[in-house]
Amino acid sequence: MFEDKNQGRTSLSELGEFKLIEHLTQFFSLKKTTTIKGIGDDAAVLSASDKETVITTDLLVEGVHFDLSYMPLKHLGYKAVMVNLSDVYAMNADAEQITVSIAVSNRFTLEALEELYAGIQLACDTYNVDLIGGDTSSSTKGMLISVTAIGKANKEDIVYRDGAKPTDLIVVSGDLGGAYLGFQVLEREKQVFEVNPNNQPDLQGYTYVIERQLKPEARKDIPRLLKELDVKPTAMMDVSDGLSSELFHIATQSKVGCKIYEEKLPLDPQVISTCEEFNLDSTMVALSGGEDYELLFTISISDYDKIKGNPNLTVIGHITKENQGLQLITRANQEIALKAQGWNAFNK
Amino acid sequence: MFEDKNQGRTSLSELGEFKLIEHLTQFFSLKKTTTIKGIGDDAAVLSASDKETVITTDLLVEGVHFDLSYMPLKHLGYKAVMVNLSDVYAMNADAEQITVSIAVSNRFTLEALEELYAGIQLACDTYNVDLIGGDTSSSTKGMLISVTAIGKANKEDIVYRDGAKPTDLIVVSGDLGGAYLGFQVLEREKQVFEVNPNNQPDLQGYTYVIERQLKPEARKDIPRLLKELDVKPTAMMDVSDGLSSELFHIATQSKVGCKIYEEKLPLDPQVISTCEEFNLDSTMVALSGGEDYELLFTISISDYDKIKGNPNLTVIGHITKENQGLQLITRANQEIALKAQGWNAFNK
Numbered sequence: 001m002f003e004d005k006n007q008g009r010t011s012l013s014e015l016g017e018f019k020l021i022e023h024l025t026q027f028f029s030l031k032k033t034t035t036i037k038g039i040g041d042d043a044a045v046l047s048a049s050d051k052e053t054v055i056t057t058d059l060l061v062e063g064v065h066f067d068l069s070y071m072p073l074k075h076l077g078y079k080a081v082m083v084n085l086s087d088v089y090a091m092n093a094d095a096e097q098i099t100v101s102i103a104v105s106n107r108f109t110l111e112a113l114e115e116l117y118a119g120i121q122l123a124c125d126t127y128n129v130d131l132i133g134g135d136t137s138s139s140t141k142g143m144l145i146s147v148t149a150i151g152k153a154n155k156e157d158i159v160y161r162d163g164a165k166p167t168d169l170i171v172v173s174g175d176l177g178g179a180y181l182g183f184q185v186l187e188r189e190k191q192v193f194e195v196n197p198n199n200q201p202d203l204q205g206y207t208y209v210i211e212r213q214l215k216p217e218a219r220k221d222i223p224r225l226l227k228e229l230d231v232k233p234t235a236m237m238d239v240s241d242g243l244s245s246e247l248f249h250i251a252t253q254s255k256v257g258c259k260i261y262e263e264k265l266p267l268d269p270q271v272i273s274t275c276e277e278f279n280l281d282s283t284m285v286a287l288s289g290g291e292d293y294e295l296l297f298t299i300s301i302s303d304y305d306k307i308k309g310n311p312n313l314t315v316i317g318h319i320t321k322e323n324q325g326l327q328l329i330t331r332a333n334q335e336i337a338l339k340a341q342g343w344n345a346f347n348k
Numbered sequence: 349m350f351e352d353k354n355q356g357r358t359s360l361s362e363l364g365e366f367k368l369i370e371h372l373t374q375f376f377s378l379k380k381t382t383t384i385k386g387i388g389d390d391a392a393v394l395s396a397s398d399k400e401t402v403i404t405t406d407l408l409v410e411g412v413h414f415d416l417s418y419m420p421l422k423h424l425g426y427k428a429v430m431v432n433l434s435d436v437y438a439m440n441a442d443a444e445q446i447t448v449s450i451a452v453s454n455r456f457t458l459e460a461l462e463e464l465y466a467g468i469q470l471a472c473d474t475y476n477v478d479l480i481g482g483d484t485s486s487s488t489k490g491m492l493i494s495v496t497a498i499g500k501a502n503k504e505d506i507v508y509r510d511g512a513k514p515t516d517l518i519v520v521s522g523d524l525g526g527a528y529l530g531f532q533v534l535e536r537e538k539q540v541f542e543v544n545p546n547n548q549p550d551l552q553g554y555t556y557v558i559e560r561q562l563k564p565e566a567r568k569d570i571p572r573l574l575k576e577l578d579v580k581p582t583a584m585m586d587v588s589d590g591l592s593s594e595l596f597h598i599a600t601q602s603k604v605g606c607k608i609y610e611e612k613l614p615l616d617p618q619v620i621s622t623c624e625e626f627n628l629d630s631t632m633v634a635l636s637g638g639e640d641y642e643l644l645f646t647i648s649i650s651d652y653d654k655i656k657g658n659p660n661l662t663v664i665g666h667i668t669k670e671n672q673g674l675q676l677i678t679r680a681n682q683e684i685a686l687k688a689q690g691w692n693a694f695n696k
Contacts, residue, residue: 036400040601041509042438042585043404048397048503052384056391057447057481057496063488064451090390099405101494103412133405135494140411144487146449146494148405155396161389237390253388 008111012138015110020136023110024117028124028131032096034152035130044132046097051152056087062142070186073112075214076145077119083240084149085127086218086293090238091160093153094223097132098124101146103139116145127220157223157232159297164235164254168298168319171233173222173312175266176243177282180289181274182206182213208270216293222312229306233297242290247326248340250298257324260317260338262331287328287338358458360486368484371458372465376472376479380444382500383478392480394445399500404435410490418534421460423562424493425467431588432497433475434566434641438586439508441501442571445480446472449494451487464493475568505571505580507645512583512602516646516667519581521570521660523614524591525630528637529622530554530561556618564641570660577654581645590638595674596688598646605672608665608686610679635676635686 015023021039030038037045046053060066060080068076081098088095100120104113124131129149189201203210219238226233235250243265251258265286275282298319299307307313320327326338363371369387378386385393394401408414408428416424429446436443448468452461472479477497537549551558567586574581583598591613599606613634623630646667647655655661665677674686 037508042435043402043441043497043499045439045506046401046403048400050396052396053394053401054391055394055445055447055481055496055498057449057483057494059449059451059483059485059494061451061485061487064486087390091393093391097403099403099496101405101407103407103409103492133403135405135407137407137409138412139409139490139492141489142487144451144492146405146407146483148403148447148496149391150403151391158393160385 008109010110012104012106012108012110012113020113021134024113025131028121030130031128032130034096035132038130038132039134044097044099046150049152052155052158054088054091054093054151054153054158055148056084057146057148058083058087060145062144067190068143069190071214073115074119074122077116078123079214079216080145080147081120081123081127082216082218082293084147085129085220086238086240088149088151089219089223090236090295091151091153092157092223092226092233092236093151095127095129095149095151095220097130097150099133099148100131101135103137103144105139105141105143108143127218159233159236160253161235161237161250162253164250164256164298164319166256166319166321167301168234169301169304169315170247170258170260170296170298170317170319171307171313171315172239172243172266172294172296173219174292174294175268175271176239176292176294177271177275177285177289178209178212178268179216179291180285181271181278182209182211183291184278185210185274186213206270206274208268209274212292216291218293219295222295225310225312229310231299231303231306233299236295236297239292239294239296240290242288243296244287244338245290245340246296247338250296251322251326254319255322257320257322257326258317259320259327259329261329264314264316266314266316360452360454360456360458360461363458368461369482372461373479376469378478379476380478382444383480386478386480387482392445392447394498397500400503400506402436402439402441402499402501402506403496404432405494405496406431406435408493410492415538416491417538419562421463422467422470425464426471427562427564428493428495429468429471429475430564430566430641432495433477433568434586434588436497436499437567437571438584438643439499439501440505440571440574440581440584441499443475443477443497443499443568445478445498447481447496448479449483451485451492453487453489453491456491475566507581507584508601509583509585509598510601512598512604512646512667514604514667514669515649516582517649517652517663518595518606518608518644518646518665518667519655519661519663520587520591520614520642520644521567522640522642523616523619524587524640524642525619525623525633525637526557526560526616527564527639528633529619529626530557530559531639532626533558533622534561554618554622556616557622560640564639566641567643570643573658573660577658579647579651579654581647584643584645587640587642587644588638590636591644592635592686593638593688594644595686598644599674602667603670605668605670605674606665607668607675607677609677612662612664614662614664
């Protein structure tokens with residue numbers, strides 16, 4: 001950790017662009033029957049389908065979205081895919097293909113990119129998606145990754161952000177705040193390392209929150225679970241910028257308000273203990289942390305019995321009329337207006 | 349030209365990421381019946397279709413692919429779309445949607461991005477495609493644009509690179525080498541300007557080649573023309589890296605050789621005169637220039653009568669057996685082995 005363990009030194013200009021793509025993707029196989037043509041032509045080709053197609057894209061920029069001093073390249077590749085698959089699952093769709101484009105400065109070697117693509121491949125294999133295209137370029141500084149994910153769903157299954165209705169329950173998968181705390185722990189250790197490079201970080205006690213930051217998993221299981229439970233959410237999105245910010249999106253697009261309950265926010269014990277150590281309010285962290293890649297959705301109250309007691313799902317509040325605004329009910333039973341504190345790449 | 353005419357000074361951090369996307373895309377309308385949901389959810393949604401989907405993506409990086417000292421931002425936005433649409437048309441498909449992601453340093457103002465998106469919008473309107481998604485981020489240096497284009501075609505119409513057969517004719521649309529010479533003219537004027545900023549460039553006599561560089565047009569008309577002529581190419585790709593490099597792709601993937609004839613290469617008179625002025629060999633420029641975004645394709649010799657005399661199309665040679673390699677027949681009737689001199693982003 002915090003060291004360049006990369007021993008290989010093959011410069012990218014030795015290969016050239018075409019050979020580079022070929023080389024990096026040589027061990028990727030196509031698994032989906034819907035992929036007719038992957039990498040190697042002007043464009044990839046996907047089969048005709050009676051399902052609808054969902055398409056999403058996200059950029060990850062070094063120094064803005066990730067720090068390679070503690071983010072291993074393999075993890076970065078994996079995470080870049082997760083961030084996009086998460087958006088597909090948030091439509092209640094299944095992810096099938098991705099394209100990956102990278103721009104890298106000459107500080108990166110071929111061996112470094114192999115690590116990155118090993119992470120992308122692991123993500124493709126684990127989530128059963130095909131890498132079907134992309135572009136590689138040099139950059140004048142740093143690394144940038146642009147991923148586009150393509151998914152499929154039956155028309156009647158797709159869930160938008162604008163369908164939440166008053167009295168609907170607000171549900172979140174998994175738990176919140178871990179990724180943000182993992183980031184705090186890693187930033188602290190980076191600073192310790194910069195002062196004393198011989199100091200080996202002791203990360204025991206933070207394994208869960210660090211994994212949430214470095215190796216997030218998209219909730220592929222949730223659309224499937226909801227289908228099994230015969231529940232179609234009225235609105236859904238993924239928690240990438242922070243719960244509070246996401247609630248604002250659903251409220252604005254659905255033209256509703258909401259009430260969420262502080263005591264209901266799902267927190268891992270390690271999130272609570274790390275918050276105490278860092279002197280952070282765990283509710284604030286859960287509301288504004290971001291990067292958890294859980295799914296936030298609303299369901300009709302008549303579906304409550306179907307999800308009740310499911311360990312993957314927590315009801316955290318309910319939808320209200322638009323004029324009631326967005327409220328947090330504290331443990332002391334006070335109402336506090338929520339603020340959209342989404343993460344802003346331009347204010348970093 | 350060569351001046352910052354941008355008077356606006358609104359910094360990007362004043363808006364934040366969500367408002368920025370909203371702001372930049374507020375005047376974009378959705379035109380395609382296949383676009384069910386554009387920007388504003390976790391993912392865009394496209395309707396089910398009995399056609400196949402083609403998907404392609406390209407990165408443009410400042411300092412590698414473009415130089416803002418002579419590339420106006422509006423043109424850059426337009427060109428970033430063209431580069432991708434060209435790949436869709438090269439599959440013999442029709443382009444329907446694009447996503448655009450940008451990463452920009454804080455040197456760019458809101459007004460600068462408005463210019464960029466004005467060019468993207470002009471491209472969308474002119475080529476009848478919908479902007480359906482994207483991402484915006486800050487970067488630590490410069491500007492990067494990542495575009496993904498989505499198109500549709502009937503299964504039987506899609507043309508790959510691997511179907512060329514011996515005796516097939518090799519055809520190219522439009523003319524070659526202009527974009528490269530436009531680049532040479534602009535680079536020369538930039539250097540003159542750097543020595544003497546009061547020197548106003550005289551670009552008369554170069555309007556065609558400069559337009560080929562700054563405002564290329566993707567050949568949307570060619571798939572349509574081929575359909576009208578009842579010609580299905582056996583292989584096709586677009587000329588982005590240079591004719592020579594593209595011929596190597598078709599030859600390798602189709603397992604064939606080819607002969608092309610120097611005297612047949614389509615050159616605009618301005619390409620010839622500019623080559624003379626710059627002391628460049630016009631054949632080399634046509635073979636290796638790149639960025640022309642013309643379509644290169646092969647057709648069965650039995651289709652020759654259908655395309656004969658069409659002013660948009662030039663037969664430049666024919667396909668041979670693989671063991672004959674790739675040959676240029678010069679005006680002096682000499683055979684010279686072609687070299688793949690594609691553009692390499694890592695050798696710049």
